[in-house]
Amino acid sequence: MNKRSGIETKKRILEASMDxxxxxxxxxxxxxxxxxxxxxxxxTIYIYFKNKEELYQNLIENKKKELTDRIVAMxxxxxxxxxxxxxxxxxHLEYAVxxxxxxxxxxxxxxxxxxxxxxxxxFNQQIEIIERIxxxxxxxxxxxxxxxxxxxxxxxxxxxxxxxTIALDNVNIKPExxxxxxxxxxxxxxxGKK
Amino acid sequence: MNKRSGIETKKRILEASMDxxxxxxxxxxxxxxxxxxxxxxxxTIYIYFKNKEELYQNLIENKKKELTDRIVAMxxxxxxxxxxxxxxxxxHLEYAVxxxxxxxxxxxxxxxxxxxxxxxxxFNQQIEIIERIxxxxxxxxxxxxxxxxxxxxxxxxxxxxxxxTIALDNVNIKPExxxxxxxxxxxxxxxGKK
Amino acid sequence: MNKRSGIETKKRILEASMDxxxxxxxxxxxxxxxxxxxxxxxxTIYIYFKNKEELYQNLIENKKKELTDRIVAMxxxxxxxxxxxxxxxxxHLEYAVxxxxxxxxxxxxxxxxxxxxxxxxxFNQQIEIIERIxxxxxxxxxxxxxxxxxxxxxxxxxxxxxxxTIALDNVNIKPExxxxxxxxxxxxxxxGKK
Amino acid sequence: MNKRSGIETKKRILEASMDxxxxxxxxxxxxxxxxxxxxxxxxTIYIYFKNKEELYQNLIENKKKELTDRIVAMxxxxxxxxxxxxxxxxxHLEYAVxxxxxxxxxxxxxxxxxxxxxxxxxFNQQIEIIERIxxxxxxxxxxxxxxxxxxxxxxxxxxxxxxxTIALDNVNIKPExxxxxxxxxxxxxxxGKK
DNA sequence: TATGAATGAGGGTTCATTCAT
DNA sequence: CATGAATGAACCCTCATTCAT
Numbered sequence: 001m002n003k004r005s006g007i008e009t010k011k012r013i014l015e016a017s018m019d020x021x022x023x024x025x026x027x028x029x030x031x032x033x034x035x036x037x038x039x040x041x042x043x044t045i046y047i048y049f050k051n052k053e054e055l056y057q058n059l060i061e062n063k064k065k066e067l068t069d070r071i072v073a074m075x076x077x078x079x080x081x082x083x084x085x086x087x088x089x090x091x092h093l094e095y096a097v098x099x100x101x102x103x104x105x106x107x108x109x110x111x112x113x114x115x116x117x118x119x120x121x122x123f124n125q126q127i128e129i130i131e132r133i134x135x136x137x138x139x140x141x142x143x144x145x146x147x148x149x150x151x152x153x154x155x156x157x158x159x160x161x162x163x164x165t166i167a168l169d170n171v172n173i174k175p176e177x178x179x180x181x182x183x184x185x186x187x188x189x190x191x192g193k194k
Numbered sequence: 195m196n197k198r199s200g201i202e203t204k205k206r207i208l209e210a211s212m213d214x215x216x217x218x219x220x221x222x223x224x225x226x227x228x229x230x231x232x233x234x235x236x237x238t239i240y241i242y243f244k245n246k247e248e249l250y251q252n253l254i255e256n257k258k259k260e261l262t263d264r265i266v267a268m269x270x271x272x273x274x275x276x277x278x279x280x281x282x283x284x285x286h287l288e289y290a291v292x293x294x295x296x297x298x299x300x301x302x303x304x305x306x307x308x309x310x311x312x313x314x315x316x317f318n319q320q321i322e323i324i325e326r327i328x329x330x331x332x333x334x335x336x337x338x339x340x341x342x343x344x345x346x347x348x349x350x351x352x353x354x355x356x357x358x359t360i361a362l363d364n365v366n367i368k369p370e371x372x373x374x375x376x377x378x379x380x381x382x383x384x385x386g387k388k
Numbered sequence: 389m390n391k392r393s394g395i396e397t398k399k400r401i402l403e404a405s406m407d408x409x410x411x412x413x414x415x416x417x418x419x420x421x422x423x424x425x426x427x428x429x430x431x432t433i434y435i436y437f438k439n440k441e442e443l444y445q446n447l448i449e450n451k452k453k454e455l456t457d458r459i460v461a462m463x464x465x466x467x468x469x470x471x472x473x474x475x476x477x478x479x480h481l482e483y484a485v486x487x488x489x490x491x492x493x494x495x496x497x498x499x500x501x502x503x504x505x506x507x508x509x510x511f512n513q514q515i516e517i518i519e520r521i522x523x524x525x526x527x528x529x530x531x532x533x534x535x536x537x538x539x540x541x542x543x544x545x546x547x548x549x550x551x552x553t554i555a556l557d558n559v560n561i562k563p564e565x566x567x568x569x570x571x572x573x574x575x576x577x578x579x580g581k582k
Numbered sequence: 583m584n585k586r587s588g589i590e591t592k593k594r595i596l597e598a599s600m601d602x603x604x605x606x607x608x609x610x611x612x613x614x615x616x617x618x619x620x621x622x623x624x625x626t627i628y629i630y631f632k633n634k635e636e637l638y639q640n641l642i643e644n645k646k647k648e649l650t651d652r653i654v655a656m657x658x659x660x661x662x663x664x665x666x667x668x669x670x671x672x673x674h675l676e677y678a679v680x681x682x683x684x685x686x687x688x689x690x691x692x693x694x695x696x697x698x699x700x701x702x703x704x705f706n707q708q709i710e711i712i713e714r715i716x717x718x719x720x721x722x723x724x725x726x727x728x729x730x731x732x733x734x735x736x737x738x739x740x741x742x743x744x745x746x747t748i749a750l751d752n753v754n755i756k757p758e759x760x761x762x763x764x765x766x767x768x769x770x771x772x773x774g775k776k
Numbered sequence: 777t778a779t780g781a782a783t784g785a786g787g788g789t790t791c792a793t794t795c796a797t
Numbered sequence: 798c799a800t801g802a803a804t805g806a807a808c809c810c811t812c813a814t815t816c817a818t
Contacts, residue, residue, distance in 0.1 A: 027221035041783045108302045154375050161355020181348050184379035225792060235800045415609035419788060429804045496690045542763050549743020569736050573766035613813060623779045
């Protein structure tokens with residue numbers, strides 16, 4: 001019955017949950033193991049979270065907010081389209097490396113009863129950001145002409161695939177290699193040697 | 195009580211399993227529901243499969259073989275590298291559309307206790323196929339020079355992302371659009387208008 | 389895994405439930421003990437009853453029906469009011485002796501979330517039966533004049549008290565003694581020596 | 583944190599307990615709710631009472647004493663047997679109306695692991711009081727001859743039934759109506775019109 | 777005294793698996 | 798082969814009780 005601050009305890013629970021949920025998935029994860037991992041008792045979890053699902057939801061919302069905040073924080077300044085795209089890619093891949101666990105969990109549980117609509121909204125929002133970058137690039141003559149919606153969708157899917165690969169296979173893919181590949185497909189003139 | 199051939203019954207079970215496993219995931223799926231969906235009794239499932247895990251494994255192996263067979267069947271004939279890559283992409287995307295359920299299931303349960311190594315082997319094999327195509331393209335002067343391993347890995351990840359997107363969001367992405375995008379990045383001369 | 393007929397098993401569960409619920413009350417009763425008493429496994433209970441509450445409800449309904457059927461079966465023939473009242477009392481007391489457990493349980497849990505209205509309806513119906521007997525007795529000159537509603541209510545309460553006493557204290561009260569007492573209060577002329 | 587006298591706090595706990603125990607029964611009542619109702623913390627309850635059972639016991643004893651004191655306080659003076667019985671009935675019914683909650687609780691939990699013997703002793707004591715009144719009435723020629731033990735038992739059971747009815751159905755039964763009914767059965771000469 | 781976060785035994789319930797029919 | 802009632806380990810969750818503050 002160690003006395004810890006409530007915030008500390010809640011944080012421990014969330015961390016342990018992340019660990020267990022991402023390893024086992026929602027259904028196979030069990031509260032006993034989360035408690036053990038967090039080195040607290042079972043009952044304590046229920047002081048901070050109403051039940052298993054609410055704990056899970058809380059986790060998801062927390063992490064999603066982190067990513068969203070990062071992307072929103074991307075300075076929209078006077079960068080070229082190439083620079084903007086590179087940064088967009090870099091932020092996403094960095095997030096993937098840092099939040100491998102969460103991504104695994106999220107991919108796994110997508111399609112679950114809760115949160116489908118929100119998820120799609122998130123991706124559509126991301127696609128719009130890419131689309132805007134591409135349109136700017138085309139307008140400024142930096143990128144070759146193309147159907148910006150289709151291309152944005154493909155780039156987002158590519159990013160998703162890379163993130164998935166990083167998360168699942170724990171492989172390291174350099175953001176630059178990906179940027180180079182994508183820019184090759186977008187730039188008007190041949191893309192220079194690195 | 196119905197008299198059915200053993201093969202027919204086994205097929206019914208596998209189909210029902212696919213349905214239930216892909217909707218609920220491995221852990222949340224339950225045998226009773228599978229039996230109900232297959233319109234057979236619980237006990238019958240245990241005649242054909244030792245237990246839940248073996249049923250699941252069987253399902254996975256079956257479906258994976260289907261894909262592998264398709265790819266192996268791709269005539270390795272005298273196609274140009276571009277043609278070969280286009281066909282590779284087309285086969286994968288077609289498979290994604292046709293086996294949405296399986297992909298969802300597979301993504302979800304990847305990272306499970308069983309089958310990780312096999313999975314990685316499968317992807318590495320695919321990457322090697324792409325790499326060979328790229329190398330051929332470079333040798334024949336069709337593709338620009340590049341680090342074929344890195345590029346192959348990116349293309350495979352891209353494909354994975356597209357497949358994921360198709361499966362999760364039930365979005366339709368035309369193989370040609372993807373091929374165009376990738377070829378833009380690979381071809382020596384500017385890629386022609388569609 | 390003895391094979392018993394479903395009906396047999398259900399009966400065993402209901403009997404064990406009666407035993408445990410009436411000894412412990414609804415909240416303190418536990419499924420494990422019921423299963424043990426019925427000499428079946430925990431899971432089996434959930435084959436026959438959705439959950440603890442439904443099991444309890446089933447029990448109550450079953451027993452209540454038994455009493456109601458008995459009373460309805462009382463031949464309304466050409467008896468004097470005294471005879472009718474005597475029989476009414478006798479049926480109730482007999483039921484009390486035979487269903488001690490159920491009465492204990494029912495008294496205990498009355499006022500619970502479920503079934504209050506039905507219960508009151510049942511008692512009001514009983515009161516009406518008594519009232520009719522009294523009215524007949526007064527009309528025929530057998531009973532002295534009185535407010536039949538008030539008296540019926542008192543008689544019903546008395547009966548309830550006797551039943552309670554029988555159930556709680558396991559005391560034997562002879563129906564005749566009670567009938568005599570009540571008839572003393574109702575009859576016009578002095579009630580004869582037994 | 584509030585500074586209250588210990589006695590005040592204890593009283594608050596007992597009142598809250600009465601409320602919660604009588605609404606939920608012993609097993610379903612919970613300490614957290616009692617603490618909340620009493621507007622004190624959980625821990626404080628354990629300063630004043632060793633545990634849940636002791637709190638419950640204390641409650642019961644307190645209330646029982648109130649009733650006993652009242653009855654003992656009934657002046658045994660030079661009343662006629664009728665008067666004595668009327669007063670006995672009146673005191674009991676008044677108590678029932680004023681302590682509805684307690685009666686509900688008591689009925690509910692009778693038969694519990696603790697206190698059965700004490701309970702029976704209490705009722706036997708009450709029966710003896712009635713018996714004495716009846717004997718006096720017979721001796722003085724006020725009441726007709728009867729088996730005073732049997733009649734006392736019936737009267738006590740009747741009283742119990744009335745109290746139960748008052749408590750459960752929240753019905754109001756006038757003590758006079760009950761006295762009249764009972765006296766009809768006891769008195770030698772016909773009992774006058776109200 | 778008073779507090780309320782922490783504990784963990786124990787309750788209700790589910791479900792993969794078995795086996796008599 | 799086929800059935801589905803029976804089993805019981807293991808799950809999620811509650812709550813009486815403790816104790817550091």
